[in-house]
Amino acid sequence: MEPNSDKKHVWHSNHLWEEELLLLKFIIDKTELEETIKWGGPVYVYNKKNVIGIGGFKDYFTIWFYNGVFLKDEKKKLINAQEDKTKSLRQWRFTSKDDVNEKEILEYIAEAIENEKQGKIIKPSKKEAIISELLQKEMNQNPALAEAFQKFSPYKQYEFLEYIETAKQEKTKLTRIEKVIPMILGNVGLNDKYR
Structure with a gap:
């Protein structure tokens, strides 16, 4: 990197x-x-x-x-x-x-x-799991979204959840969710364009 x-x-x-x-x-x-x-x-x-x-x-x-x-x-x-x-x-x-x-x-x-x-690599430090109720709600309504989300590595799933949940206001969380849904469906990780 x-x-x-x-x-x-x-x-x-x-x-x-x-x-x-x-x-x-x-x-x-x-x-x-x-x-x-x-x-x-x-x-x-x-x-x-x-x-x-x-x-x-x-x-x-x-x-x-x-x-x-x-x-x-x-x-x-x-x-x-x-x-x-x-x-x-x-x-x-x-x-x-x-x-x-x-x-x-x-x-x-x-x-x-x-x-x-021997596979010696620095493991990313264990992070607390993040739960996004709002994204969960979207996934419950949209099985294709849930399925697409599951295809990501735990690390990339974490990046999406962190991005959504670091927003202070629900309004912002919802705009962030709107932004990431097409990425999730398109199998594009949150930071792929920077990688």
């Missing part, structure tokens, strides 16, 4: 580090990860899950570890680019080819893949 929050700037310096990024690619190609392109930069996936990404910035080029928080990081290479925002993403920054130690990088990637295989 994080790397694309300001798409325009994130990968703009790839051309500055062309050779260096090719070197990283050459190293990563020795692993079992598959290369894809997301957010305009190479992202390497295992079982369709993002494991690492690479990119160039103005002052450095980097490997992102999507679940880097779980890496032991014995060599103290990883940084959290945005302390308060980023829970799991970690970056390993390089400023020249000399910084690139293939053996170390492969060790970190192997650990990241192993973590992915």
Whole structure:
């Protein structure tokens, strides 16, 4: 999620580090990860899950570890680019080819893949269930709506309910319900357009 929050700037310096990024690619190609392109930069996936990404910035080029928080990081290479925002993403920054130690990088990637295989991810904290009586009423009258709602993941159901129920006044709740009904029927999550 994080790397694309300001798409325009994130990968703009790839051309500055062309050779260096090719070197990283050459190293990563020795692993079992598959290369894809997301957010305009190479992202390497295992079982369709993002494991690492690479990119160039103005002052450095980097490997992102999507679940880097779980890496032991014995060599103290990883940084959290945005302390308060980023829970799991970690970056390993390089400023020249000399910084690139293939053996170390492969060790970190192997650990990241192993973590992915074990399904180590930060679980969203358990949230209190929200009940929306007004939406429930709509669903009772409209079985197609109820059925469509059930197709969403619990997380997305929660987003809809939270959106409706955070409104103070019933009037606002009703306008919000009107807004989300077509989305629910169209199988569009509340925040899909931002994802």
